[in-house]
Amino acid sequence: MSTIAPERTIGFGQAVALYTGAVLxxxxxxxxxxxxxxxGPASLLAWLFMGLLGLPLATTFAALATRYPDAGGIATYAARAFGPTAGGLSGWFYLVAGVLGQTIVPLTGGxxxxxxxxxxxxxxxVVAGAILALATAANLAGMRLSGRVQLALAGGVALLLLAATLAALPHVGMEAFTGPTxxxxxGVSGVAKAAVVLFLAFAGWEAVAHLAGEFRxxxxxxxxxTxxxxxxxxxxxxxxxFAVVGTGTYGDPAVDRVAVGEVLGTGLGFSAAVASAVLATVIxxxxxxxxxxSLSRLAYALGSDGWTPGFLARRDTRGVPVAGVLTVAGGGAAGLAVSWAGxxxxxxxxxxxxxxxxxxxxVGMGSGARLLRGRAxxxxxxxxxxxxxxxxxAAEYIAVPVMVAAVALLFRWKTAPRPVAKADGGHR
Incomplete structure (x- = not known):
C-alpha cells in the first residue's frame, strides 16, 4: 500500500465550488x-423539508470531517462510532450509490x-460517455486542476439556475397551485415519497468529507x-x-426530464432545448x-482497510488514487452500457x-450523535x-441495501486473513 500523502490544495473558494457541485x-x-x-404542487413541501433537513446534515458532516479529516469519510465515522464492520458496510453503501450516480448524472445531461x-x-x-470521460481526465490530472474546473462550473450553474427562476416569475399563476386536482x-404519502427521491438531490453534504485531508x-x-x-x-x-410548479411544467416523464430547461427557455425567449443542453452539460x-x-478517495480508504481490492489502496506521486478514479469511472461506464441494453x-x-x-x-447522523458534543x-x-x-x-427499496451488505460481507469474508493452525491443533 502506498504511503504517499495527498497534496493540500483545497481553499475556501474551491471548497464552496466542490460542495455546490456535489449538492446542486x-x-x-x-x-x-x-x-x-x-x-403535485405539494412537492414544494418536500423540497422545503429536505432543505431544512440539509442544514443539520451539512453541519454534522462538516463537524465530523473537521474532527476526523480522513479519506474514508462516512466509513471512518461509522467505524469509530460503531466498529469496523459498520464502517465497511457504510462505505460500501455510499460507494455503490455513488458509482450508480456516475451513470445517472452524465445520462441526465445526455x-x-x-x-x-x-x-x-x-x-x-454518447454525450454521457463524453461527460464521464472529461471528468475522469480532470481527476487524473489532480485536485489542483479539478478544483479550478469545479470553481468555474459552479459559478455557471448558479447563474443559470438563478436565471431560470427569475425568467419564470412572469409566467407563474396561482391556479397552478390550486388547480383541478x-x-x-x-396526499401526505405523495409528499413523503417525493422527499425520499429528493434525497438524491440533497446527497452531497458527505461527499466533500472524503476530501477533508486535502484542505489547506x-x-x-x-x-x-458548508x-x-x-x-x-x-x-x-x-x-x-417553485418555477417548475408555478408554470405547470411537469406531468409526463419526457417533460419532467427537461422541465428546468423548458422554464429557462420560455422565460428568456429562446430555444428551451438549447437552454436545457447548456445547463445540463455544465451541471x-x-x-x-x-x-x-470523492468516491475515488473512499475506494482508496476502503482498500486500505481491506474492504475493497488492495490495488485501490494506492496513490501516485501526486497523491492521486488513480486506480480509484478509473474504477469508479469504469463502474459508471458499465452502468451506461447496462442502461442502454435494458x-x-x-x-x-x-x-x-x-x-x-x-x-x-x-448511519452518518447516528455516528455524529455518538461522536460529537454540544451543538454539533x-x-x-x-x-x-x-x-x-x-x-x-423507502420500504420498497429495502432489498437494495440488504443486497449490497451481503456482497460486502461476502467479499470481506473471502479476503480476510485466516488464522494459521499450529501443529497441536491450536491457533496463533
Missing part, C-alpha cells in the same frame, strides 16, 4: 419535474443535449464553506422547484467531477442510489430523527 447536481434538472408529478440536437436515445449515451392530489486549513474552511453552500443551495433549489460535468474525486432511463434507476444514500445518512451533537440528533421519519416510505 444533476438532480436539479430532472427532480423538480419528477417530484411535482409524484406530489438527455438534455440529445433533445437539443433532435437526436435519438443513442446520442444521450388541488394542492396535494396524492480544514478547521477554518470546512465550516465556512454554511455558504447551504445558503446557495436553499435559494436555488427552492426557486427552481452534469460539475457533479461528475466532484463525485469522482432500456432503463434515469427515472427507473434513481430510487436505487437514493435508498442507499438514505441508509448512509442514518444536537444537529446530528435532529437530522437523525428527520431522516428516520421518512425512512419507512
Amino acid at each position: 447536481g444533476a438532480g436539479v434538472l430532472v427532480l423538480p419535474g419528477q417530484a411535482a408529478t409524484m406530489a 438527455y438534455y443535449v440529445a433533445a437539443a440536437l433532435g437526436a435519438g436515445p443513442w446520442a444521450a449515451y 388541488g394542492f396535494a392530489p396524492h 486549513d480544514v478547521r477554518r474552511d470546512m465550516r465556512r464553506a 454554511v455558504a453552500t447551504v445558503a446557495v443551495v436553499l435559494v436555488l433549489y427552492t426557486g427552481v422547484a 452534469s460535468l460539475g457533479t461528475t467531477n466532484t463525485f469522482l474525486a 432500456g432503463w432511463g434515469t427515472e427507473a434507476l434513481v430510487g436505487i442510489p437514493a435508498s442507499l444514500v438514505l441508509v448512509t445518512y442514518l 451533537r444536537a444537529h446530528a440528533a435532529t437530522a437523525l430523527v428527520l431522516t428516520a421519519a421518512i425512512a419507512p416510505f
Whole structure:
C-alpha cells in the first residue's frame, strides 16, 4: 500500500465550488419535474423539508470531517462510532450509490443535449460517455486542476439556475397551485415519497468529507464553506422547484426530464432545448467531477482497510488514487452500457442510489450523535430523527441495501486473513 500523502490544495473558494457541485447536481434538472408529478404542487413541501433537513446534515458532516479529516469519510465515522464492520458496510453503501450516480448524472445531461440536437436515445449515451470521460481526465490530472474546473462550473450553474427562476416569475399563476386536482392530489404519502427521491438531490453534504485531508486549513474552511453552500443551495433549489410548479411544467416523464430547461427557455425567449443542453452539460460535468474525486478517495480508504481490492489502496506521486478514479469511472461506464441494453432511463434507476444514500445518512447522523458534543451533537440528533421519519416510505427499496451488505460481507469474508493452525491443533 502506498504511503504517499495527498497534496493540500483545497481553499475556501474551491471548497464552496466542490460542495455546490456535489449538492446542486444533476438532480436539479430532472427532480423538480419528477417530484411535482409524484406530489403535485405539494412537492414544494418536500423540497422545503429536505432543505431544512440539509442544514443539520451539512453541519454534522462538516463537524465530523473537521474532527476526523480522513479519506474514508462516512466509513471512518461509522467505524469509530460503531466498529469496523459498520464502517465497511457504510462505505460500501455510499460507494455503490455513488458509482450508480456516475451513470445517472452524465445520462441526465445526455438527455438534455440529445433533445437539443433532435437526436435519438443513442446520442444521450454518447454525450454521457463524453461527460464521464472529461471528468475522469480532470481527476487524473489532480485536485489542483479539478478544483479550478469545479470553481468555474459552479459559478455557471448558479447563474443559470438563478436565471431560470427569475425568467419564470412572469409566467407563474396561482391556479397552478390550486388547480383541478388541488394542492396535494396524492396526499401526505405523495409528499413523503417525493422527499425520499429528493434525497438524491440533497446527497452531497458527505461527499466533500472524503476530501477533508486535502484542505489547506480544514478547521477554518470546512465550516465556512458548508454554511455558504447551504445558503446557495436553499435559494436555488427552492426557486427552481417553485418555477417548475408555478408554470405547470411537469406531468409526463419526457417533460419532467427537461422541465428546468423548458422554464429557462420560455422565460428568456429562446430555444428551451438549447437552454436545457447548456445547463445540463455544465451541471452534469460539475457533479461528475466532484463525485469522482470523492468516491475515488473512499475506494482508496476502503482498500486500505481491506474492504475493497488492495490495488485501490494506492496513490501516485501526486497523491492521486488513480486506480480509484478509473474504477469508479469504469463502474459508471458499465452502468451506461447496462442502461442502454435494458432500456432503463434515469427515472427507473434513481430510487436505487437514493435508498442507499438514505441508509448512509442514518448511519452518518447516528455516528455524529455518538461522536460529537454540544451543538454539533444536537444537529446530528435532529437530522437523525428527520431522516428516520421518512425512512419507512423507502420500504420498497429495502432489498437494495440488504443486497449490497451481503456482497460486502461476502467479499470481506473471502479476503480476510485466516488464522494459521499450529501443529497441536491450536491457533496463533
